[in-house]
Amino acid sequence: MPIAPFTLRLLPLALCTALPVLAQDAQLSTVEVVGRTASGAYHAEEAAGAKTELPLRELPQSVRIVTRQAIDDLGATKVDDVLDYVGGVSRQNNFGGLWDNIAIRGMPGDQNIGMATLFNGFSAGRGFNAPRDLAGVERIEFLKGPAAALYGSSEPGGTLNVVSKRPLWKSAHAVEAYGGSHGLKRGALDSTGPLADRLAYRLNIAVEDRDGWRDHVGSQRQVIAPAFTWKITNDTVLEYTGEILRHETALDRGVVAVDNRLGAIPRTRFLGEPADGDVRVDNRTHQAILSHIWDSGWTGRLGLSHRTTGIHGTSTEALDLQPSGLLTRQRRLRDYDSDDLAVQAELQGKLEASGLQHELLFGIERYHFDMDTLMQRVNGGPTYAIDIYNPIYGQARPTPAANTDTFERQRNTAFYLQDAITLAPAWRLLAGVRVDRYDQTMLNRRTGVQTQQEPTSTSPRLGLSWLPSSQWTLYANAGRSFRPNTGTDRGGADFAPETGRALELGAKWESRDKRIGATAALFDIRKRNVKTTDPTDASQSIAAGEVRSRGLELDLAGQINTHWRLNASLVLNDVEITRDNNLEVGGRLLNVPRVNGSLLAVYEDAFANGQRFGMGGGVTHTGKRLGQARTQAEVEAGTAAFELPHYTTAKLVGYWRITPNLRLTLDVDNLFDATYYTSSYSRLWVTPGMERSITVGLQAKF
Numbered sequence: 114m115p116i117a118p119f120t121l122r123l124l125p126l127a128l129c130t131a132l133p134v135l136a137q138d139a140q141l142s143t144v145e146v147v148g149r150t151a152s153g154a155y156h157a158e159e160a161a162g163a164k165t166e167l168p169l170r171e172l173p174q175s176v177r178i179v180t181r182q183a184i185d186d187l188g189a190t191k192v193d194d195v196l197d198y199v200g201g202v203s204r205q206n207n208f209g210g211l212w213d214n215i216a217i218r219g220m221p222g223d224q225n226i227g228m229a230t231l232f233n234g235f236s237a238g239r240g241f242n243a244p245r246d247l248a249g250v251e252r253i254e255f256l257k258g259p260a261a262a263l264y265g266s267s268e269p270g271g272t273l274n275v276v277s278k279r280p281l282w283k284s285a286h287a288v289e290a291y292g293g294s295h296g297l298k299r300g301a302l303d304s305t306g307p308l309a310d311r312l313a314y315r316l317n318i319a320v321e322d323r324d325g326w327r328d329h330v331g332s333q334r335q336v337i338a339p340a341f342t343w344k345i346t347n348d349t350v351l352e353y354t355g356e357i358l359r360h361e362t363a364l365d366r367g368v369v370a371v372d373n374r375l376g377a378i379p380r381t382r383f384l385g386e387p388a389d390g391d392v393r394v395d396n397r398t399h400q401a402i403l404s405h406i407w408d409s410g411w412t413g414r415l416g417l418s419h420r421t422t423g424i425h426g427t428s429t430e431a432l433d434l435q436p437s438g439l440l441t442r443q444r445r446l447r448d449y450d451s452d453d454l455a456v457q458a459e460l461q462g463k464l465e466a467s468g469l470q471h472e473l474l475f476g477i478e479r480y481h482f483d484m485d486t487l488m489q490r491v492n493g494g495p496t497y498a499i500d501i502y503n504p505i506y507g508q509a510r511p512t513p514a515a516n517t518d519t520f521e522r523q524r525n526t527a528f529y530l531q532d533a534i535t536l537a538p539a540w541r542l543l544a545g546v547r548v549d550r551y552d553q554t555m556l557n558r559r560t561g562v563q564t565q566q567e568p569t570s571t572s573p574r575l576g577l578s579w580l581p582s583s584q585w586t587l588y589a590n591a592g593r594s595f596r597p598n599t600g601t602d603r604g605g606a607d608f609a610p611e612t613g614r615a616l617e618l619g620a621k622w623e624s625r626d627k628r629i630g631a632t633a634a635l636f637d638i639r640k641r642n643v644k645t646t647d648p649t650d651a652s653q654s655i656a657a658g659e660v661r662s663r664g665l666e667l668d669l670a671g672q673i674n675t676h677w678r679l680n681a682s683l684v685l686n687d688v689e690i691t692r693d694n695n696l697e698v699g700g701r702l703l704n705v706p707r708v709n710g711s712l713l714a715v716y717e718d719a720f721a722n723g724q725r726f727g728m729g730g731g732v733t734h735t736g737k738r739l740g741q742a743r744t745q746a747e748v749e750a751g752t753a754a755f756e757l758p759h760y761t762t763a764k765l766v767g768y769w770r771i772t773p774n775l776r777l778t779l780d781v782d783n784l785f786d787a788t789y790y791t792s793s794y795s796r797l798w799v800t801p802g803m804e805r806s807i808t809v810g811l812q813a814k815f
Contacts, residue, residue, distance in 0.1 A: 126194035130450040137689035146181075147303040148287025149812050153182030154679050156355035156623075157336035162231060162254045162274035162279070164263055164383065164461075164474055165533045169543050170623045173576025173588035175634040177668055183680060184247055186715050186766055187731070187779030188808060190299065192245045192253065192275075197733035197762070198711045199255055200666050200682030201271070204792040205704050207800065209364035210330075211394055211424060213244050217762040218636055220259065220270030220613070222596065228526075229267045231274040233354060233400055236264065237484050239523075240422035243360035243394035243804045248301050248319035248438070249338030251278045257634070259592035259615050260544035261572035265478070265527050267592040269613030269638050277354050280313035280342045283303045286815050293808035294781075296324025296331070302492060311344040316572065325362075326804050327380075329387040331496075332362035340740035345370040353401040364428035366798040369440065369501060372738070373755045373796070376747040378501050380788055380801040384440060387506050392426030392447070411462030420453040429512070432492060432796040434501070440499045440797075445711035446513045448487040455480035482523040489513035491539035518558040518746040526550050541578040543590075546571065551597055551610075569612050570577040570595040586621040598644055598656055608656040613640040629671025636767065645693045665805035676716050683710040703791045706759070728767040730784070733758055755796050759791030762802070778810040 155176040158168050169176055179195050189195045192213050196202050203227070205214040205221050211702050214221075215228045222229055223240075230238045232246075260272040284306030291299040298321070305315040308473040317338040325331040336358045343351045363385060371377035401417045406556075407413065432443045459476040485614055491511045499505070529547035536542050549570045556563045574592030579585065592615055598608035619634035643658030664686035672678045688705045690696055715729030765781040786805040793799045 114370040116504075121710070138738055143453070144782055147281075147305055148289060148602075148814050149185045149778070150182045153185075154180055154375075154628065154672065155183050155678050156180075156296045156444075156628060157252065158255045158627060159562045160256065161276055162234060162256050162260075162263075164234070164531060165542060165543070166472060167533050167543070169358055170586050170621050170630065171578050171580060172577040173541065173543050173590045175617065175619055175668075176253040176413045177257065177631050177632075177667065177670075177682075178568050179253040179255070181251050182678075183670075183713070184250070184253075186678075186713065186727075186729070188766060188778065190247055190319075190783075192247065194247075195253065197709075197735070198680060198731065199680070200668050200684040200709070200711070201257065201664070201706045202255070202710065202798075203735075203738070206792060206798075207244075207792045208426065209366050209392075209428065210244070210332075210800075211361055212313065214243050215273075216662060216702075217255065217268065217271030217273075217637060218666075219702060220638055220640060220660070221702065221704075221812055222268050223633060230270050231264065231272060232356075233419040234274065234278055234470045235400060235416075235457070236453070236480070237275070237398070237420065237468065239423045239453050240420065240484065241394060241396075241449050242422055243334075243358055243396050244333060245275060246321075246336045246358060248303075248318055248336055249317035249340075249356060249554040251276045257615050259572070259574060259594040260634070261570075261594040262547050262574040262592060263476075263529060264300070265525065265547060265549045265570075265572070266551075266596045268596065269592075269615045269640060277313055277340065277356070278303070278305075278317060278337065278582050279352075280315040280340050282313050284305055284381060286754070287812060288815075289809055289810060289812045294806035295326040296322070297806070298322045299810060313342045315340040326806065327365060327801075328383040329385075330363045330383055331367045333391075334358070334360050334698055348406045349404070351401060351403050353399075354681050354740065355400070356396070358394075358396045358398075363387070363389065364392045364426070364430070366794075367790075367800040369431060369434055370755060370796040370799055371434070371438075371501075373753055375758070375790060375799065376788065380804070382501070384431055384442075384504065384506065385443075386442075386508075386510060388510065389427045389429055389444075392424060392428060395421075395425075396422045398419045407462075409461060414457070414459045414461070417458050418450075418453075418455045418457075422449075422451045422453075424449040429493075429497075429510075429770045432591065434797060435498075435577075437501055438502045439498045440642075441495070442492055442493050443490055443511050444497070444511055445488060445490040449485070451482065451484040453480065453482045454652060471537040474529075474531040476529045476531075477529075478525075478527045478529070480523070480525050482525075484519075484521040484523075486517060486519045486521070488517040490516045495549065515559060520556045520558065522554045522556075524552040532773075532791070539580045543578075546573040547570075549595070553597060559669040564593045566597070566608075568595075568597060570610065570612075584623055584625065587619075588621070589618045590618075591616050608644060609642045611656070612642060613638060615623040615639075625672065629669070629673065630797075631669040633668075633724060634666045636662070636664055636666070639665070639691075643693075645695055658690065658694075658696075660684065660688065661691050662688040676718055677706050678715050678717075680713040681711065684708070695743055695744050697748045700743055700748075703739050703740070703742060703794070704757070708734070708736035708740045710734050724772075725770040726768065729812065730766060731764045731771065733762050735789075738793075740790075740799065741795045755793075757793055757799070760787060760802070762789065774814040778812065779807075780808045780810070782806045782808075 200492040257271045286304045287302040301319040321334040331400035341353045392598040413527040527549045576590030594613040615638040642656040645658035711733040713731040717727040768778045789802040
């Protein structure tokens with residue numbers, strides 16, 4: 114169904130039913146701009162995802178916020194464009210370009226799903242999620258460390274919270290047009306203003322088409338993100354946020370390594386089958402928040418979020434590489450759908466007890482999640498193979514047969530409590546706990562077998578901050594996390610959930626004018642019950658693995674002076690498998706470098722005629738990473754490890770404000786056209802980084 118007609122029919126229904134979806138605290142400040150920003154901030158003072166009024170400098174946790182200014186300076190249109198500029202983030206398997214997937218502090222999630230993500234404080238990681246477009250996004254909050262005490266099932270390395278743009282009470286409008294390398298064409302609209310004395314709207318729309326830089330791999334994307342704010346009374350507000358996104362592209366598993374060597378074939382070569390066409394990812398999200406400030410100063414919030422996702426299409430994927438260069442392939446048909454309904458109720462306020470000031474948060478959450486998964490596949494054999502050195506497309510395509518046909522149902526009820534305590538003028542204590550009761554049922558339609566598990570998890574966290582001066586903070590925190598494992602073992606029993614614990618020790622500094630902030634953090638994370646191969650049956654799994662991550666993070670961001678703003682990061686990360694029945698004990702995890710770092714600097718000034726300009730650039734470095742895990746048998750046999758080489762990339766950014774309302778921009782990515790590889794699932798599925806690309810944009814405000 115076309116997106117625009119669908120949305121026009123759905124918006125009145127959403128407004129009439131007034132689904133109260135919990136988004137963000139209405140007390141947070143709103144950015145008073147539309148379109149691309151200028152002379153904004155890199156350093157943020159608070160994070161909505163932390164669910165506390167404590168400023169970031171006082172919060173006993175490392176939080177990295179990518180502001181709208183940083184997004185615009187990078188020319189970023191999707192989350193993937195900013196990842197290299199956030200310390201401790203490494204790219205993981207992106208499902209052939211159909212979703213975003215990262216590890217934070219070396220801790221990846223389930224390799225068969227995307228990353229753990231929040232959208233305005235609600236889970237946005239369940240289901241099948243297209244690469245997130247940034248047209249309707251105000252900022253991205255990387256919450257380092259466990260978030261289970263607030264959000265439940267998650268990774269101990271960190272969680273990403275995407276915050277959407279909000280309606281403004283002054284009319285403002287912007288249109289943007291972009292063109293560039295590899296057939297890029299993109300248009301965007303950002304419009305906001307009052308509809309009545311107590312009703313305001315915001316509408317973000319983006320349409321994008323790319324021919325793509327890899328052979329036969331283009332993409333199309335459409336996103337519409339409406340938002341409404343209704344001030345029912347002076348103390349009661351209803352907010353609605355929606356997002357409809359469609360993403361279409363060929364499922365592209367990348368290139369292959371020959372004898373552990375990359376570069377044997379061009380980075381542009383497509384090894385699938387062009388005749389398969391595109392795979393379509395559809396995401397529809399609807400949220401609202403009903404908030405009321407009571408006479409006592411406490412705030413009550415009630416919300417409901419509804420998300421549907423789906424992946425539909427056919428692909429051809431690498432199966433086995435012969436010494437001759439002949440690549441056998443598998444053809445797959447996917448028909449995936451999910452439905453996610455979540456309700457939250459919170460009460461937040463301050464009180465004084467025993468001479469101490471408390472900021473309390475009480476919350477209840479309930480979600481219903483259904484996932485319908487149908488995959489058919491067939492091994493094409495020699496008649497469907499392709500020569501990687503001289504590919505010839507167009508062979509007769511084999512018809513996939515039934516392989517996976519499941520229906521998964523998840524139900525979860527959770528209670529959580531958080532208390533931010535001012536122990537003394539220089540001391541803050543943050544304590545929280547969440548109890549989740551999880552009910553999962555999995556029906557295998559092919560066998561008729563249904564399994565069920567009902568784990569209960571308690572996730573505490575505790576943090577302490579010491580503020581020895583108005584600029585410095587020393588802090589420590591500890592927390593636990595969990596994530597249910599899907600599937601069953603060879604005996605039909607459910608897997609125990611993954612559990613994690615994390616320790617963090619750090620220091621924060623903020624300039625006196627609050628325009629620059631820096632964080633240094635040491636962390637130690639352990640995760641247990643990671644699924645690994647059953648030693649008695651290699652086709653089955655057991656929850657017996659353990660991994661560990663230790664590291665040092667350094668982050669700095671802010672406005673250095675009138676002309677310069679800067680964003681920098683450096684991370685040293687040691688991740689290893691500490692227990693496994695099949696993989697190399699002591700080996701590293703896939704795609705996690707020991708070293709990564711970045712630097713972004715932008716200079717702004719004005720010409721003599723008053724026209725403003727900005728210019729700058731960025732450099733990122735990613736160290737060597739493991740490209741395919743080695744088994745213990747391979748280690749004993751002396752099989753060499755497959756590693757992705759380190760890489761350094763540079764980018765160039767600039768703008769010229771021709772008039773106060775008209776601006777021209779230039780973005781050059783991979784300035785020196787370096788050949789590099791961003792992630793790998795195996796030697797046969799290696800994702801190459803984009804070659805040099807140039808984008809020119811024109812933005813007009815009115």
